Amino acid sequence: MKREAPIVLAGIVGLIQILEHFFDFEAIAAVTVELQNWVIIVSAFSLALAAINLAINHTQKISAKKAGAFDSALLLITMVFTAVAGIFWGMESSGFKFVFNAIIDPAASAFYAMAAFHVASAAYRAFRAHNAHAAALLITGVMLMIAKAPIGEAWFPWMPTITNWIMSVLNLAGVRGIMISSAIGMICVSARILLGIDRSHLGLGRD
């Protein structure tokens, strides 16, 4: 019963969501809205659980004086400050906005900028012609880079025609193949879970 109840519940709720996607029934739409509100409530509980885990892990780190204890203290202080600012002063308050505008946004921008260096480093390792596949990758990669650069088009006016064909025929065919097979896979994974065939998320294995 402990195992069957969540499976039956998931199956019913999943079926309602699927029906709402394909059919235009007012009654189903109303139930779906209600269920989506429940999702928000359940998510709030899981957020509390996750926040407790975060607080326990970092408190343990501080009390054990492990490396990075200062960072953990900083994390806990900002976490409490953001929560207090949001709950008591409101999400429009200057204190709450400060956390996003002065800490999160600049840090996120800096992090995003780092991706450029990581792409360069990954490309350096990938673009080594150690076999036929890697050589093909190297050649097409270099061609695309040349075609995308303004000077490349000036030097080789025919290059964009070739690279556009590579992108719109070869690349797109590959991408669509992956997307279609992934979509079918997603339907099967979801159906397995909703029908109770796949119960791994409730523990391990089917039984």
Place this chain on the structure above:
Amino acid sequence: MLIEGRVAGLVFTLITIGTMLYGINKAKSKLPNVRRIAGLEAIDEAVGRATEMGKAVFCTPGWADITTSTAGATFAALDIVGHIARLTARYDTRLVVAVSYPNVYPLAEQTVQQAYLVEGKREKYDQDMVRFTSSEQYAYAAAVLGMIQREKVAACVFVGQFASEAVDFAEAAVAVGSIAIAGTTSTYQLPFFAAACDYTLIGEELLTAGAYISKDTARLGSVHGQDLAKLIAFGVMLLGAILCTLNINVVVDLLSK
């Protein structure tokens, strides 16, 4: 009343579920053969390497939750997390799992805890193994990079849905000399993983991971059914392409209904 423009979607969903159920039924008499997936085979090797080196194994089920269209990838990732947890429990290897979304956290915790229980190592399970980070993309990414750097892990497994942080993760793994295994259904991030990681699970390879690892009859059967659905989709595409070339738009019209 059926919503206009979604009829073809409903028909194909029903066909896919039908082929899946057929595959499951057929598997009861004859187990389908699933081709070798190098990325999944490499997980055992990566955990073994970490064990020999006395270092930790790191994994993350991606930056996505279970209430969106990418839920399938997250559930498949949790299957892999469970498999890794069983291996680390068996070999007494340290495990670190970073979770981004709050609603994935209880599932990840349950999966790892169950894995240790199944291996008879319940006492070895530590609450510090499954760590919630943040659902903010770069806060999560920074936390993951920090964990990889600090723990000096010997194996990194990035599975699930990822965005631009994918390349940062792969490079962080390379920087600490770790084996990097990645898997995603996101076609935007696959090239980064393929370029930077040692092994990559491409699209549906990730989604069949649970069946491949568990060797469960029903799940393997569903993979066979999945392949039948793909064959049907391929047939429709081929027919559509031929008819479109002949200026007959029957398939296109049917699919847009």
